[in-house]
Amino acid sequence: xxxxxxxGYRVALRNIEADPVFGGSEAVLATKxxxxxxxxxxxxxxxxxxxxxxxxxxxxxxxxxxxFVHRRITLDQVWASIRLxxxxxxxxxxxxxxxxxxxxxxxxxxxxxxxxxxTYVDGFxxxxxETYHEEERAWLSSANAxxxxxxxxxxxxxxxxxxxASRTLGYQLDGRLHVALVLQHATPGHAxxxxxxxxxxxxxxxxxxxxxxxxxxxxxxxxxxxxxxxxVPPPPVDDRLARPGTLLFLGEPGYGIEGFRRSHREAxxxxxxxxxxxxxHGDVVRYADVDVVAMMTTDREQASEFVAxxxxxxxxxxxxxxxxxxxxxxxxxxxxxxxxxxxxxxVVAKNTVTYRLRRAEQMLDRPLTERRLQLWAALLLARHxxxxxxxxxxxxxxxRSERRG
Numbered sequence: 491x492x493x494x495x496x497x498g499y500r501v502a503l504r505n506i507e508a509d510p511v512f513g514g515s516e517a518v519l520a521t522k523x524x525x526x527x528x529x530x531x532x533x534x535x536x537x538x539x540x541x542x543x544x545x546x547x548x549x550x551x552x553x554x555x556x557x558f559v560h561r562r563i564t565l566d567q568v569w570a571s572i573r574l575x576x577x578x579x580x581x582x583x584x585x586x587x588x589x590x591x592x593x594x595x596x597x598x599x600x601x602x603x604x605x606x607x608x609t610y611v612d613g614f615x616x617x618x619x620e621t622y623h624e625e626e627r628a629w630l631s632s633a634n635a636x637x638x639x640x641x642x643x644x645x646x647x648x649x650x651x652x653x654x655a656s657r658t659l660g661y662q663l664d665g666r667l668h669v670a671l672v673l674q675h676a677t678p679g680h681a682x683x684x685x686x687x688x689x690x691x692x693x694x695x696x697x698x699x700x701x702x703x704x705x706x707x708x709x710x711x712x713x714x715x716x717x718x719x720x721x722v723p724p725p726p727v728d729d730r731l732a733r734p735g736t737l738l739f740l741g742e743p744g745y746g747i748e749g750f751r752r753s754h755r756e757a758x759x760x761x762x763x764x765x766x767x768x769x770x771h772g773d774v775v776r777y778a779d780v781d782v783v784a785m786m787t788t789d790r791e792q793a794s795e796f797v798a799x800x801x802x803x804x805x806x807x808x809x810x811x812x813x814x815x816x817x818x819x820x821x822x823x824x825x826x827x828x829x830x831x832x833x834x835x836x837v838v839a840k841n842t843v844t845y846r847l848r849r850a851e852q853m854l855d856r857p858l859t860e861r862r863l864q865l866w867a868a869l870l871l872a873r874h875x876x877x878x879x880x881x882x883x884x885x886x887x888x889x890r891s892e893r894r895g
Contacts, residue, residue, distance in 0.1 A: 493530075493586075494527065494530035495527055495530075495531075497526070497527070497530045497579070497582050498523045498524075498525075498526040498527025498529075498530050498531075499523050499527070500578070500582075501523070501526035501527075501530075501574075501575050501578045501579065502523035502526060502527075504574065504578055505526075505571045505574055505575060508570070508571075508574055509567055509570065509571065511563055511567060512563065512567075512571060524550035524551065524553060524554045525548075525550060525551045525554045525575070525614075525618075526575045526578075526579065527550065528548040528549075528550040528551055529548070529551070529575070529579065529610060529611065529614055530579060532548060532610060533579070533583065533606060533607060533610055536606045536610060537602065537603065537606060540602065541606070547613075547614055547616075547617025547618055547620075547621055548614070551614060551617065551618060551621075552617075552621050555618050555621040555622045555625065556621065556625045557708045557709055557710075558622065558708075559622060559625040559626050560625075560706065560707070560708045560709065561707055561708040562638065562642065565619070565622055565623075568618065568622060569615075572611070572614070572615050572618065575611075576607070576611045579607060579611070580603075580604070580607055583603045583607060584600060584603060584604075587599050587600055587603055588600075634705075634706070636658055637658060637659055637705060638705060640655050640658045640659055641659065641703075641705055641713070644663070644747065644750065644751065645751055645754060647751065650747065652664050652747055659703055660703070661701055661702070661703040661715065661717075662701065662717070663746070663747045663750055664746050664747060665745075665746065666701070666717040666745070666746070667717060667718045667719075667720050667743050667744070667745055667749065668715050668716070668717060668718075668743065668745070668746075668749050668750045668753055669697065669699075669715065669716055669718060669740060669741065669742075669743050669744075669753055670713070670714070670715050670741040670750070670753035670754035670756070670757040671690065671693060671694070671713070671714040671715070671716070671738060671739070671740055671741075671757060672711065672712070672713055672714075672738075672739040672740075672754075672757040672758060672761050673686045673689050673690050673693070673711065673712045673714065673736050673737065673738055673739075674686065674710060674711045674712075674736065674737045674739075674761070675710045675711070675735065675737075676735050676737050676773065677735060683706060683709045683710075685735050685736060686706075686710070686711060686712045686736055687704065687706070687712060688733075689712075689733035689735070689736040689738070690704050690714045691704070692733055693714075693731050693733060693738060694714065694716045696730075696731055697716055697731075698718065698719070699717055699718060700716075700717050700718065700719055701716065701717040702714065702715070702716045703715045703716075713754065715750060715753070715754070718743060731774050732772070732773035733773075736773070737761075737773055737774075737775075738773060738774045738775070739757045739758070739760040739761040739764065739774075739775050739776075739777075740756075740757055740760065740774070740775070740776050740777065741753030741754060741755065741756030741757040741760070741777050742756055742776075742777055742778055756777035756781075757777065759777060759780075759781075759784040760775045760776060760777040760779075760780055760784070761775070762784070763775075763780040763784050763787065763874070766787075766790070767780075767783070767874045767875075782870070783870065783871070783874050786867060786870070786871055787871070787874070787875070790875070793875065794871075796867075796868060797868045797871050797872050797875065800861070800864050800865060800867075800868035801816075801854070801865075801868050801872060802853065802854060802855070803853040803854075804816060804819075804850055804853040804854050805868070805872055809853070811846075811849065812853070814846065815846050815849055815850045815853065816850075816869050816873070817836070818832065818836060818843055818846040818847065818850070819846075819847065819850045819858060819865070819869055820866070820869040820870065820873065821835050821836055822847060822858075823862075823865075823866045823869070829843050829844060829847075
C-alpha cells in the first residue's frame with residue numbers, strides 16, 4: 491500500500507512538471523495525487539484477484555475531476571495528464587514485476603499487468619470524461635461562471651469593456667486602488683472551501699476595504715481583490731492578518747484595471763516563491779518581501795546553474811560548514827561589511843565571523859569584494875532554492891548515488 495501511495499505522489503509530481511496548470515500549492519498537489527494514487531491501489535487489488543472487479547472512476551478521481559472544472563483546467567489538459575499517468579503507472583508496475591516476480595513467471599504476469607492496467611485506465615478515463623462534462627454543465631449554469639470568465643478575461647490582458655466587466659463582477663474596476671489576495675488551505679488535502687472563504691472575508695475586513703471581490707478557485711483556494719481608500723493608509727501587512735488553517739499571499743496596491751492585474755500577478759508570485767523556497771515564510775507573505783527572489787527565480791533551472799557557477803564549492807554542502815558560511819557572508823553584505831553587526835545578527839562571536847569570511851574566500855578562491863553583486867545574488871538564491879533545485883552538479887551526483895543504491 492505504501493508503494494502505491496508513493497507511486498501516486500510521483501505521478502502527480504510528473505504531471506505538474508509536464509503542465510504547471512495542475513500545480514499551485516501543497517493542497518492542490520494533495521488533490522492531484524488522488525487519481526493516480528487510487529488507481530494504483532485498485533490495480534494492486536485487481537492483480538491480487540487476477541481481474542478488474544469494476545473499471546471506472548474512483549471516488550477520489552470523481553472529486554479530482556470536479557476540482558479541475560472549477561480551476562478551469564481544460565479536458566484536453568486532463569486527457570494529456572491521464573495519458574502521462576498511464577505511461578508512468580505502466581512503467582512502474584512493469585519494473586516491479588521484473589524485480590519481484592521469478593523470471594519464469596514474468597511473461598504471464600507482465601501480460602496480466604498490461605491487460606488489467608489498460609482495462610482499468612480505460613474505464614477511469616471514460617468515467618473522468620463523464621464527470622467532467624457533468625460538473626462543467628452545472629458550473630456553466632451558475633452565477634459564478636460569468637464572474638469567473640470576466641475575471642480571467644481581465645487577467646489575460648486583452649481589451650476589456652471595463653464598465654460591463656464591473657457590472658458583471660459587482661465590483662468597480664476603474665478609479666480604485668486595488669490589493670489582490672491569494673488564500674490557500676495550509677493543510678494539504680483539506681477541501682473545506684468555507685475555511686478559505688471566511689479567511690478571505692476576515693482579512694479584507696482587517697485591511698479596511700471599501701469594496702471586495704472574492705472568487706473561488708476550486709475547493710482549496712480563493713482569489714480576492716479589495717479596494718482601499720486612497721487617502722487612508724492601510725494597516726501593516728504582517729502575521730496579524732493570518733487566519734487559522736490558511737496561507738495568505740498579497741500583491742502590492744495598484745490603481746485601475748492595470749493595478750487589478752498587476753497586484754494579482756504579484757500575489758501569485760509571492761505564493762510561488764514561498765511554496766518553493768527552502769526558507770519558511772510564515773502564513774502571510776507580501777510580494778514586496780520576496781520581489782527580488784521572485785524576479786531571479788522566473789527560470790529556476792537557470793537560477794540553479796547561476797548559483798553553481800558563482801559559488802563553486804561554497805554552494806555545495808560537502809563541507810558541513812558551507813550553509814553557515816553562506817549565511818554569514820550574506821549577512822555581512824546586508825550589514826555593509828560590518829563584522830560586529832554581523833556577529834550580533836547571527837549571535838556568534840566576532841572572531842567566528844572573521845574566520846567564516848576567510849573560509850568562504852578560500853572556498854570561492856577569490857575575495858568577497860570581487861563580483862560582489864553576483865555573489866550577493868547567488869547567496870540569496872542559494873538560501874531560497876529548494877533541494878530539488880540545488881546546483882546541477884549536486885543533482886547529477888545525487889542521481890548517480892540513487893542508481894548505485
